[in-house]
Structure formats: C-alpha cells, structure tokens
Amino acid sequence: MTPLMRSPTVEEAFNIVQVGTVRAGPLMGLSGALGAFGLALGPLLDEIGLQPTTFDDAGNGVRLDKAVRLLALAMERTNCPHFGLLCGQSVRIEDLGIVGRVARNAGDVGSGLRGLILNLHLNGHAFIPVLTTTSDLAELVLRLVVDADGDTDPSIDLGMAIACMAVRTLCGPGWAPVEILLARRAPVSREPYSKFFGAPVQFGREHNAIVFPAAWLKQRVHGANPTKRRLLERELAVVAQRHRLPAATMARRALVSCLARGEVSVQAVAASVGLHPRTLNRRLAGESTSVFELLKEERYRIACDLLANTPLPISEVAATLLYSSIGNFTRAFHAWSGESPSDWRLNHSKPGSMARSSV
Template sequence: MQDFARASALNGFDTLTAEYGLSYTELLRDVGLPENILDNLQGFVSYRAFLEVLQLGASRSGDPLFGLTLGLRQGVSIFGPILYLLNNARTVGDALRELEQYFHLHMGAARVEISRYGDRMQLVYRVLDPTQPGLSQGAELALGVGSKLLQTLMGDNWTPHPMLLEHAPQAPLQAYRNLLGVSPQFDSDTTALLLKPEELDFPLSQADPVLHQLIRQHLDNMQRLTDLELPGYVSNLLRDLLPQGRVTVDQVAECMAMSRRTLQRRLNDSGTTFQTVLNETRQKMAQRYLRDSHLQVTQLSDLLGYSDLSAFSRAFTRWFGVPPSRWADVRSSASKV
C-alpha cells in the first residue's frame, strides 16, 4: 500500500493540541514521528502514524471530534500547489475532477473520486488499506477539509452539504451539527460529500485559463521528474521516510506513484541505482548527525532505518573505515594535524 501523506495533512496540529494543554512534540514522538515534521509541510509521513497521532490527540484531549476540528481549521491550505490548480479551473466539477487526478501527490494512502450516488454526485474519500486503526479520525478530518474546499470553490452558492460516514457517531449529533451545519449520515457504505449534479456546473470566479495551464504543467512535471532530478528527489524522500523505519525500493516507488521497475529503470538511466542513493543518503545523514547532534549511536541507527545496531556499525565502517563510536575521535585528531 502507498502508506504516505504529505506532512501538510498535520498542518495546525501544534496549535490545536496547545489549546487542549497538550505537547504536540510529545504526541508526535509517541507515535514515532519526528518532532520537527511540521517544519517541512511538503515532507512525508507514514499514513498509519498520521492516523495514530490523530487518535492519540482525540484520546488525550478528551475530544472525540479532534480530527474533524483539525480538518475544518486546515481547510484548503493543506493542498499546496494543487489548490492553485483547483481555484483556476473553469467550473466546480472541473476542479473536483482535477483533485481526483492529482490527489495522490498529496496523499498516496487514499484516493478521492467523483461519481454518481443515486440522484446526487458524491466526492468520495477512500483509504486504500481499510484495516488500519484510527480511520474514523482520518475520515472526519478529510470531510472537514472537503467541506471547506466546497465552500471555497462555491462561494456565495455554498450551503452545508449532506455527508456520509462509514463509522458510527463518535459524539452526540448536535456536536456534529455545531461544527458542520448538518448531521452526517453514519454507518454508510462510503465516506463522501454529496452534491447536486447542477452544482458541478457552477463557474469559478477566479478562473484564469493561462495560469491554470501553467500550474497543470507544473504538477505534471512533479510526476515526470527528469532523470537528472530524480536521484535528488529520491534522496529527499528517503530523508523523510528513514526515521519512520526501514525503507524499501517498493515503498519509495509507491510514494512516487510509479512501479518498482519504472523507478529502477529511471535511476539506471540517470547513472545510479536505488541502493546507491540509499547508501549515499545514509552516509550524509550519519555525518551530519554525528557532527551536529548529541544522538547516541543506537538512536542514529534507528534514525537511518537500520534493523539493528550491528548492521549500522558494519555499514558505517565500510563507508568511513572506522566504527561510528570512533568517528568523532578520528575526525578530531585529523583536524589537529
């Protein structure tokens, strides 16, 4: 499964947790996410860890609608460059169809689909792995964001839209009405926002065809990185993923919405391999942390995604000729010569 989301999916998490008297860094740390993940909202987080931290926030705050509240506050800001594309589409329907096409750039673990639902249209949020815990918090966050998106696109034409949720209510219905203006329909067969078919034809006042085309080209280029750019992009992706556990070529390929074979072929065309990029990224990260931090070697081994300390020590000795425990002393001696 493509188990990733952009860190922007947690935008505002620090502010909301502070209102409940909670430490957001403690919550992130407790689910295994880097404490500075919010410093780079275009980075990546594990979707499983994303759900875990939402669930933990709901539990420790005592607010069962924690995810929904966060989603409503985030609104469209989480979409980054995709938002500019949507705002410059011709109609609401065009914007939602482009969200469907490019949503995987924001979140690989879920899909957004626009389709018919009886006499209505539905904007569906579908998680690729429905077995993960915490899906209710993630689904309500998504509907909060979706509601704000429709409000942004439709402007004066917007009214609260019917919503479907696959889970049972997590709070009294009045609490949902207070936040959303409507009570969702629970225990449904899907998670979605419902629209009238004619609403898809509403024109967007901000539409700029030229700007729309430029942004579309930019997003297409994000999906078709040049061979020269690809190793650097993979290295940046590895820096985000390694602290969350061991990283495989399959996981990276899924994050980039391409097959393993395609990623390996394109890296070969650029004159390198996945293993080479992985080793070089780990080397640079190891040097930087040993130079600029007070991390223990065991912590560094975990941060670089190694299964155990001995595997890291062997790799480090192969790279630099000395074990990590001696690297600082050897470097200090060399600087005095």
C-alpha cells in the same frame, strides 16, 4: 573551487510523497487544535516516533500508519471525539500542494474536483476520492485506504473536513451540502458534525461522502485565476509525468472507484487508468498480479473496514462490494479470513459499531 550544488529532483522540488506516506500539509492544524486543549504536539510526536521537525514544512512526508496513530492519540489525549474535525477546519485547499492550487484556479467546480481526484496521489495516499453524479445530485466519495492499528475515526473526520472545505472554497460561500455520509461509528454527540458540515449527517454508512446538488459542478470556481491556472498546469504536467505509479497501485485505486460506481471489470479498470486492457494486464503480470487478484484483496480490505467500523448489515456489505448474494460474499470472506463475516465482526468490531446508526 566552489562545488556545484545538486539540482533538486522533481520529487524534492514539488514535495511529492511516496506510496505509504502523506504530505504534512493536511495535518498542519494539529498543533493549533492541541493547543486549544492546553497540549503540545512535541510529546505526541515522540510517542509515535516522529521527528520534531515533521511539521516544519507542509511538504514533508509522513508515514500513513504513524499519521493515523497520531490523530488517534491526539483524540484520546484531548478526550474530544470530533478532534479530526477541529484539525481539518483550518486546512486550505492550497495546503494540498500543487494539486490543490491547480484545482483552486480551475475553470469550473467539476473540472477542479476531477483534477483533484486524478492527481491526489501526488499529495498523499490516505484516501481515494471518487465523484459520482445523477441528474440531480453529486457525491464526492472518500475511501480511507490505509491499513493501520488504532482508531481511524479521527482520520476519516479529518479527510472529510478537508474535502468539505475544499468544495466550499471552489463553490463559494453560497454552497452547502445536502447530506454527509460517514463510514464510522456514531459519536456520543452529533452536534459538532451537523454544525460543521451544515447538513444532516448519517453515521455507519457504506462509505464517506459529501452529497450536494450536481448543478454546482457547472459553476465557475469562486475567485479562480485563469492565468495562474495555466502556469500551474504546466508544472503539474511535469510532476505527473515523472511520478507514475506502479500498475498495481493505479489498478487498486481504480478498483475502489469502480466499486463505488457499481462497475467492476478489466475494461472498466483499464479505462480508469487510461490504458488498453491488454496493456494493463501485461503490466500487472510484470508485477506478479492481476485485476482479479487485486479485486479480491480490495474487497477483503473494504469488507473488514465496514464490518469492524460500521453497523451495516452483512447483506449491505455484500451489495456494496457487488456480490450477487450474501452466500457468495460469505464463502469468499471465509476463504480470505477463515471466519464467517458475522464471526469476524464479533471478534474485531470496535465499541459502538454494532448498533445501527440513524440520522
């Protein structure tokens, strides 16, 4: 008797990655980028401790810390400071899985980007995206959330390159950013960045962001297929229903978004995750935490990132984290780390991050 084959789980069918991992899809440009320098991917995978089959399927999961280390190692071996850009320029929005395919066929650019932001955790957990708008400008902000040893600059470059390619795909060939902000050290040569993004690039900023005219958000997605979108949306609804994040993970992601928007409260976080404040508090209590505790942790993590990787004055770091004064921030940071922000920066900053960057 022929044994019955096990039906794949939703996670297997749609290549959903777990917390702490990312799909291999956004990293599929690694092999080609290394090949341009006469290097093979295999030895680097061995050195990092990844299987040779890691990139056989775009849906395979890769541990975030190993992905960050792999990109840093590739940058080191190629001696190419903009290696992350080279990897990202070949990544299509469809390589982001079903989340990217739904966005690709959205009714308008704003809907496509908001869908990506809402569901990107199904693709991976390296970045938290936030879309903010004024009357004239839109900012697509990307916050790297992985805590890993090693250089995170190529990971930031890769994420920003993929984001730029995604917006360009949704808008069509006539789109161009107004400005690019990068929360990383300035490289020796800025030309590859201005050439790739087609806009002025500022380094050492408080966050990573693509700034572009807000009017593009109302434009129809270039080449979208409404019929295909409806089919994909039904599939995505099944995936999202089955892959709910823990309350603490949802709240952490919401806090990053709220900090970027300049509004941090239980009500704002609850609204971001679609829960009543009492329901959110109850679920967080069940996970032995609270919005207040998570806010402290996220502020500390972001503060360390900005102090180590950018030349932002401490006053601007405090303002980014919505502290009312440098004194309040300094006292909070000392309680977390046992050091003042300035002392911590001296002991942990990366080479080149202390000098103020300019356009």
